Amino acid sequence: MDATTKNKIAEFICGDLKEKHPIYRSSFYLSKFFQEVGINEVHDGSSRNPWTSNLINRLSGVDLQKVIIRLASPKLYGGDREKIQLALRTLNEILMVEGLKISIEGVNPILSKIVPNYNFxxxxxxxxxxxxxxxxxxxxxxxxxxxxxxxxxxxxxxxxxxxxxxxxxxxxxxxxxxxxxxxxxxxxxxxxxxxxxxxxxxxxxxxxxxxxxxxxxxxxxxxxxxxxxxxxxxxxxxxxxxxxxxxxxxxxxxxxxxxxxxxxxxxxxxxxxxxxxxxxxxxxxxxxx
Structure with a gap:
């Protein structure tokens, strides 16, 4: 996965842009998010975006997939439809260039391969x-x-x-x-x-x-x-x-x-x-x- 894509995923996790990111995460909640997906990392108090970007770029493919799946999970947003829709929209904008798409089946996020199309x-x-x-x-x-x-x-x-x-x-x-x-x-x-x-x-x-x-x-x-x-x-x-x-x-x-x-x-x-x-x-x- 391209480094630019990973950096955008990191920005999504931090959640600084309200119009594109459903949840803002402070230092405590950054640590909590990664631990919830089985990644034992604790934010060290440094600037949130660089720290998160560095971590995302070090993840294996399996762990990165866990992160993406969790970010699209309706359970993460307590079933809030507006937040779920915003998450899907932003994540798919990020992932399309990698030939990936996230969708929901029932309450389960599904990551699938697509053919990216930028022929406008x-x-x-x-x-x-x-x-x-x-x-x-x-x-x-x-x-x-x-x-x-x-x-x-x-x-x-x-x-x-x-x-x-x-x-x-x-x-x-x-x-x-x-x-x-x-x-x-x-x-x-x-x-x-x-x-x-x-x-x-x-x-x-x-x-x-x-x-x-x-x-x-x-x-x-x-x-x-x-x-x-x-x-x-x-x-x-x-x-x-x-x-x-x-x-x-x-x-x-x-x-x-x-x-x-x-x-x-x-x-x-x-x-x-x-x-x-x-x-x-x-x-x-x-x-x-």
Missing amino acids: EETSKEDISKFEFLPPPNFDFLNFEFGLAEILKKRWVEINNCIENDSPIGAIILMGSVLEGILLGMFQKNPRIANSAKNVPKQKDGSVKYFADWTLNEMIDVAHEIGWIQLDVKKFSHVLRDFRNVVHPYHQLSNNFNPDIDTCKISWMVIQASFNDIERWIGSSKSNV
Whole structure:
């Protein structure tokens, strides 16, 4: 690894730039960080950046990998999403020149090899490289039936894989399935609230439909009526639902619709906003108990 890259990692650890580094580390916390990853070093009171840079440049490849993995770990930041995203963004800016990329699978950082691309004329690939991978929401917080949260986490990672491989249609179809999974899980967990909605979908005989038979359109409308998602999220969720229909080739043909990286950005934020609204509703309902 180039010395310049190592020096940037050292700067990241020290954390002097708030806009690029999630944590500032004083002398005590520098020592604590290295000891947490199994490197028995104690800061000697000298200037922090040169000391850290010297140490990073002396590390073996194995120890350096431990440092990078720890710097990307959501556990290091206590699950703080803003800090996690900042860490991933800055680390990947540093590591790209070395042909490396750090991503999150579940809560585990994964260091993988990539082909670095600094051909700025290739605008489409440049746009994809700028796409910021959002770590999965805390699906476990929703307390769905066993196994569903894990499926949603894996699909979240698959969405990122589709985007990185320039497959926006695959990404959008998966996003629609994640939104549907979140809403269906909420309905199954809260049947009394869901079935009390005025616009609850019904069979021809007037009986309420089983949740599994609800369309995504019906799920979105009911979720808004009972206060799980706000009006803006409802409207954007319907847009994602329509995007998701590109799973049908004739729908794509008739609408002359060719989704791209910008479509993915919009759609991914819709899922995140839906989760945030539902998370707030759950928190509010608990506080009122």
